Amino acid sequence: MLTVAIIGLGNRGRKYAYHFTSLGAKVTAVCDVNKGMLEYIRKKYGIPETMAFDNEEDFFKAGKLADALVISTQDRDHYRHAVKGMELNYHLLCEKPVSPLLEQCEELERISREKGLKMVVCHVLRYAPYYDKIKRIIDSGAIGELTNIVQTENVGYWHFSHSYVRGNWRREDETGPSILAKCCHDLDLFYYYTGKACDEVFSIGERRVFLPENRPEGAPARCLDGCPYAKTCPYEVTKLYYKPTLKTFPWLLGHVKVITGKGRPRKKDIVEALKNSPYGRCVYACDNDVMENQVVCCKMGNVNATLTMTAQTARCYRRTHIMGTKGELYGRDSDGYFTLNVFGELPKKIRVSSGIGHLGGDRGVVKDFIELMETGLVTPRLSMMDKTIMSHRMAFAAEQSRKNGKAVKL
Numbered sequence: 001m002l003t004v005a006i007i008g009l010g011n012r013g014r015k016y017a018y019h020f021t022s023l024g025a026k027v028t029a030v031c032d033v034n035k036g037m038l039e040y041i042r043k044k045y046g047i048p049e050t051m052a053f054d055n056e057e058d059f060f061k062a063g064k065l066a067d068a069l070v071i072s073t074q075d076r077d078h079y080r081h082a083v084k085g086m087e088l089n090y091h092l093l094c095e096k097p098v099s100p101l102l103e104q105c106e107e108l109e110r111i112s113r114e115k116g117l118k119m120v121v122c123h124v125l126r127y128a129p130y131y132d133k134i135k136r137i138i139d140s141g142a143i144g145e146l147t148n149i150v151q152t153e154n155v156g157y158w159h160f161s162h163s164y165v166r167g168n169w170r171r172e173d174e175t176g177p178s179i180l181a182k183c184c185h186d187l188d189l190f191y192y193y194t195g196k197a198c199d200e201v202f203s204i205g206e207r208r209v210f211l212p213e214n215r216p217e218g219a220p221a222r223c224l225d226g227c228p229y230a231k232t233c234p235y236e237v238t239k240l241y242y243k244p245t246l247k248t249f250p251w252l253l254g255h256v257k258v259i260t261g262k263g264r265p266r267k268k269d270i271v272e273a274l275k276n277s278p279y280g281r282c283v284y285a286c287d288n289d290v291m292e293n294q295v296v297c298c299k300m301g302n303v304n305a306t307l308t309m310t311a312q313t314a315r316c317y318r319r320t321h322i323m324g325t326k327g328e329l330y331g332r333d334s335d336g337y338f339t340l341n342v343f344g345e346l347p348k349k350i351r352v353s354s355g356i357g358h359l360g361g362d363r364g365v366v367k368d369f370i371e372l373m374e375t376g377l378v379t380p381r382l383s384m385m386d387k388t389i390m391s392h393r394m395a396f397a398a399e400q401s402r403k404n405g406k407a408v409k410l
């Protein structure tokens with residue numbers, strides 16, 4: 001039976017604990033600086049007290065505690081944890097983005113290669129049935145050779161405000177640019193679909209909404225401090241976190257653990273978090289600086305690919321349109337189907353049964369990682385570090401281009 005240790009038991013780490021356990025692996029050790037969450041997960045998965053660590057020093061000093069290490073700490077911690085993990089010869093399942101610094105990504109790729117350790121990056125979309133099916137159809141040749149890809153990443157105004165205005169990924173210096181944090185998945189799909197390295201990138205980006213100059217007159221710094229716009233503002237926190245309508249904000253219901261840092265938050269914990277944590281701030285009075293709206297044009301060999309990431313959408317989903325010499329594919333990943341148009345034939349609706357957690361991608365990556373560890377077989381779908389580093393290079397080039405106003409050759 002495969003054994004895994006997990007460092008970082010936040011929103012992502014908890015999901016990995018669940019998926020590994022339910023797919024037959026065993027979580028043997030855990031580490032998180034949040035003692036309450038550490039204890040909650042330790043008890044939930046029956047992990048002995050001696051195998052639960054509230055600091056990384058003791059965790060790594062304890063030696064190798066499992067076959068593989070899952071790294072689900074924050075973006076700027078992955079590099080440090082991956083280096084320490086590989087010193088102990090752990091195989092790694094590492095959250096994306098691997099690091100906001102290209103040198104660190106390259107160094108991790110080199111270490112894993114030289115030591116013969118498997119390092120899989122959680123580019124989970126590859127494993128979601130919707131994207132997996134699209135890849136299979138492309139590979140079957142049904143739409144001929146790819147010529148163009150247009151992808152839109154509609155983040156959703158509520159998701160963007162949670163993660164990129166109030167939350168963890170709001171500042172480039174603390175995590176990284178939003179095009180890396182949110183969209184390295186999409187850039188990875190460009191590489192995965194085309195099988196071609198990116199030659200050139202051009203990008204433009206903007207911040208329009210979440211700016212101090214848009215703060216309405218008299219709006220306090222926190223929503224719960226008697227904001228006169230509470231009824232009409234779509235970002236008002238009680239609407240988002242404790243009176244969400246299931247139709248509109250189901251995603252945020254699962255994020256009350258994130259804002260409270262507690263395994264089983266009660267309403268009073270949520271109110272407390274909204275009074276005191278960054279998640280209770282007026283969206284126009286935050287210290288955010290990441291782009292809200294960015295367009296990236298990529299030349300993938302002879303395929304042109306464009307990505308638009310935007311905060312200003314009601315729902316959170318990706319729209320895909322893939323053109324080939326003999327046909328096209330288009331759809332929205334949240335719909336559970338896409339349309340295949342082979343030229344000269346009638347359109348075909350291709351249905352896919354998506355799961356939860358990145359449409360089934362969270363479970364999919366764990367399943368494939370277990371298979372990799374058990375069989376050693378590296379399938380083309382696997383987001384191994386040496387392949388998925390391309391997505392990070394593209395994101396870094398997009399940022400460079402956005403800042404300098406010039407295309408960047410890779």
Ligand SMILES: NC(=O)c1ccc[n+]([C@@H]2O[C@H](COP(=O)([O-])OP(=O)(O)OC[C@H]3O[C@@H](n4cnc5c(N)ncnc54)[C@H](O)[C@@H]3O)[C@@H](O)[C@H]2O)c1
Pocket residue numbers: 007008009010011012013031032033034037055056072073074075077095096097122123124168181258358
């Ligand atoms: N693959 C995806 O699609 C996807 C989606 C969302 C987030 N992510 C990435 O996953 C990672 C984790 O995101 P999250 O949403 O779970 O964040 P989170 O903040 O909820 O979780 C991070 C956890 O790490 C713990 N931690 C912080 N410093 C630590 C340390 N030194 N040692 C041990 N634990 C420490 C925190 O207490 C927290 O529980 C991030 O890199 C994020 O960008 C990936």
